Amino acid sequence: MTSKFEINSLNTQIQEQVQHIINHKTKPLGALGILEDLALRICLIQETVSPKIASPTVVVFAGDHGITQEGVSPYPQEVSWQMVMNFIAGGAAINVFTKQNGWDILVVDAGVNHDFDPALPLQHLKVAKGTQNFLHSPAMTKAQLDEALEKGANLVQKIHDQGSNCIAFGEMGIGNTSAAAAIMHKITGIAMEACAGRGTGLNDEGLEKKIAILKQAIINNPAYTPEEILQTFGGFEIAMIVGAMLSAAQQKMLIVVDGFIVSSALLIAHALYPQILDYCVFAHQSDETGHKQMLQFLKAKPLLNLNMRLGEGTGAALALPIIQASVNFINEMSSFESAGVRESEDR
Ligand SMILES: O=C(O)c1ccc[n+]([C@@H]2O[C@H](COP(=O)([O-])O)[C@@H](O)[C@H]2O)c1
Numbered sequence: 541m542t543s544k545f546e547i548n549s550l551n552t553q554i555q556e557q558v559q560h561i562i563n564h565k566t567k568p569l570g571a572l573g574i575l576e577d578l579a580l581r582i583c584l585i586q587e588t589v590s591p592k593i594a595s596p597t598v599v600v601f602a603g604d605h606g607i608t609q610e611g612v613s614p615y616p617q618e619v620s621w622q623m624v625m626n627f628i629a630g631g632a633a634i635n636v637f638t639k640q641n642g643w644d645i646l647v648v649d650a651g652v653n654h655d656f657d658p659a660l661p662l663q664h665l666k667v668a669k670g671t672q673n674f675l676h677s678p679a680m681t682k683a684q685l686d687e688a689l690e691k692g693a694n695l696v697q698k699i700h701d702q703g704s705n706c707i708a709f710g711e712m713g714i715g716n717t718s719a720a721a722a723i724m725h726k727i728t729g730i731a732m733e734a735c736a737g738r739g740t741g742l743n744d745e746g747l748e749k750k751i752a753i754l755k756q757a758i759i760n761n762p763a764y765t766p767e768e769i770l771q772t773f774g775g776f777e778i779a780m781i782v783g784a785m786l787s788a789a790q791q792k793m794l795i796v797v798d799g800f801i802v803s804s805a806l807l808i809a810h811a812l813y814p815q816i817l818d819y820c821v822f823a824h825q826s827d828e829t830g831h832k833q834m835l836q837f838l839k840a841k842p843l844l845n846l847n848m849r850l851g852e853g854t855g856a857a858l859a860l861p862i863i864q865a866s867v868n869f870i871n872e873m874s875s876f877e878s879a880g881v882r883e884s885e886d887r
């Protein structure tokens with residue numbers, strides 16, 4: 541399933557032209573810092589000097605995790621479906637942040653351990669009612685992995701076909717910091733102690749236990765390729781995000797990466813298609829232990845660091861206005877010439 545994507549590195553043909561436009565805006569050279577890098581990249585992705593952020597969409601994938609049976613989260617599993625209901629009712633942080641900016645939000649049941657009423661305004665893409673406990677066996681079957689990847693990819697294709705060129709990924713799933721930590725350890729080789737964190741708020745004793753369980757799970761379940769790692773330790777929401785990211789990059793959409801769990805999906809996508817990074821903007825550095833090193837592994841520079849560790853796509857939603865500003869400045873700012881402002885002589 542993962543071999544079918546066609547992801548191209550950026551075409552740099554218009555790079556000099558775009559850089560020239562940026563350099564001649566009414567500002568000292570380079571004075572818009574990272575906004576300038578963003579603007580250039582969005583121009584190259586869209587192959588235009590007049591880029592647009594069209595119908596930005598935040599997609600929140602939810603799934604449950606069998607590993608919660610081992611007490612790796614301070615919250616009970618039912619919080620996953622209860623928070624999905626909260627997303628639908630508009631009461632979660634991600635609802636507030638998307639509403640503030642007028643962004644669209646889609647909530648996906650990727651594999652929550654609950655029977656949702658089919659009439660609810662959800663993307664009903666459930667693969668199964670939660671994964672298996674990966675302490676004892678792989679989290680999902682190969683068929684389930686392929687189903688999740690395919691469903692994620694198809695959903696993004698649909699969003700793209702409806703006119704969106706910018707997609708932000710979020711997630712919800714009690715226990716998913718354990719899945720993400722296991723993926724991080726397997727892909728990066730970084731010690732489990734540096735990958736596993738407190739998640740929703742484990743105390744010292746809880747964290748120690750989580751690390752011990754994850755280490756044992758790694759011993760119990762050999763997994764080598766990125767697909768095997770995802771199948772063995774992933775969640776349905778994480779696998780769906782992998783498929784969604786691959787499809788988004790194939791469609792040349794801008795991908796806004798949220799926190800620790802969404803970044804773990806990117807670790808898998810990147811291991812399969814390194815060029816996917818050309819399409820990614822890293823919204824923030826989460827406070828979850830491990831995210832900083834995960835970002836360093838990807839050579840990623842996050843836009844924000846607000847000590848957040850919520851997930852849901854909240855970091856991504858907060859970064860979207862910055863991304864929008866980078867597009868606005870290249871489209872709307874005057875040049876020295878058009879504004880009649882004198883330029884420095886030694887440019
Ligand atoms: O996005 C992050 O960086 C992040 C960091 C810590 C926790 N979370 C959220 O907390 C939940 C997982 O935490 P836990 O402790 O149950 O593994 C899940 O719903 C995530 O959205 C999210």
Ligand SMILES: Cc1cc2nc[nH]c2cc1C
Pocket residue numbers: 615619623711712713740850851852
């Ligand atoms: C209340 C709550 C809200 C969340 N949002 C994302 N992960 C979450 C975890 C909990 C526990």
